[in-house]
Amino acid sequence: MIVLQKAKTQIDAIHPVSWADVIAVAGAEAIEVCGGPTIQVSLGRHDSLGADPEGKLPEETLDASGLKRCFQKKGFSTQELVALSGAHTLGSKGFGSPTSFDNSYYKVLLEKPPTPSGGMSTMIGLPSDHALVEDDECLRWIKKYADDENMFFEDFKNAYVKLVNSGVKWSSL
Numbered sequence: 643m644i645v646l647q648k649a650k651t652q653i654d655a656i657h658p659v660s661w662a663d664v665i666a667v668a669g670a671e672a673i674e675v676c677g678g679p680t681i682q683v684s685l686g687r688h689d690s691l692g693a694d695p696e697g698k699l700p701e702e703t704l705d706a707s708g709l710k711r712c713f714q715k716k717g718f719s720t721q722e723l724v725a726l727s728g729a730h731t732l733g734s735k736g737f738g739s740p741t742s743f744d745n746s747y748y749k750v751l752l753e754k755p756p757t758p759s760g761g762m763s764t765m766i767g768l769p770s771d772h773a774l775v776e777d778d779e780c781l782r783w784i785k786k787y788a789d790d791e792n793m794f795f796e797d798f799k800n801a802y803v804k805l806v807n808s809g810v811k812w813s814s815l
């Protein structure tokens with residue numbers, strides 16, 4: 643947040659920008675810097691004046707059908723749920739290098755039992771990550787993305803754009 647606040651202050655001095663735009667662009671930039679796809683993000687999001695009600699984000703304890711239902715309510719398919727969950731390849735959850743955006747999330751999930759790699763982590767993933775492997779429909783996508791990183795990048799890119807455009811009130815810049 644400190645880095646983003648600094649960036650926002652500098653951009654605001656030239657042209658005011660919303661937090662929603664800053665966060666959407668920062669996410670895309672982080673993915674690219676870590677070796678992932680280049681994602682074009684449209685600008686012009688209005689910041690909300692109030693906080694979202696509790697319970698809008700999926701709990702990490704949900705099982706696959708709960709995760710699917712939660713994403714479906716927001717207009718996201720099972721494929722998009724699996725593609726977006728691949729973002730957990732970043733960070734310290736044991737899916738390969740913490741700073742590499744690649745398809746190791748899917749490869750590690752398919753290992754039985756999964757073994758942490760590339761970090762200090764002894765714990766691999768969240769309960770919600772493991773829940774995906776238990777679901778046949780999710781498992782089919784996990785296998786495809788483990789086999790084909792380009793397909794993961796393409797599907798992730800489209801799902802990310804849909805995510806950061808979802809529920810947006812746009813203003814013309």
Ligand code: HEM
Pocket residue numbers: 700701702703709726727729730732733734735768770802
């Ligand atoms: C499928 C539903 C999801 C659940 C239940 C979930 C839950 C969580 C939780 C609880 C954490 C904190 C882990 C920790 O440090 O203890 C986390 C981290 C993270 N999530 Fe998600 N998330 C979901 C989907 C997403 C999506 C759609 C994205 C982005 C497109 C995303 C990106 C990240 C990233 C980058 C981290 C940081 C990982 C780290 O530093 O260890 N997540 N998520």
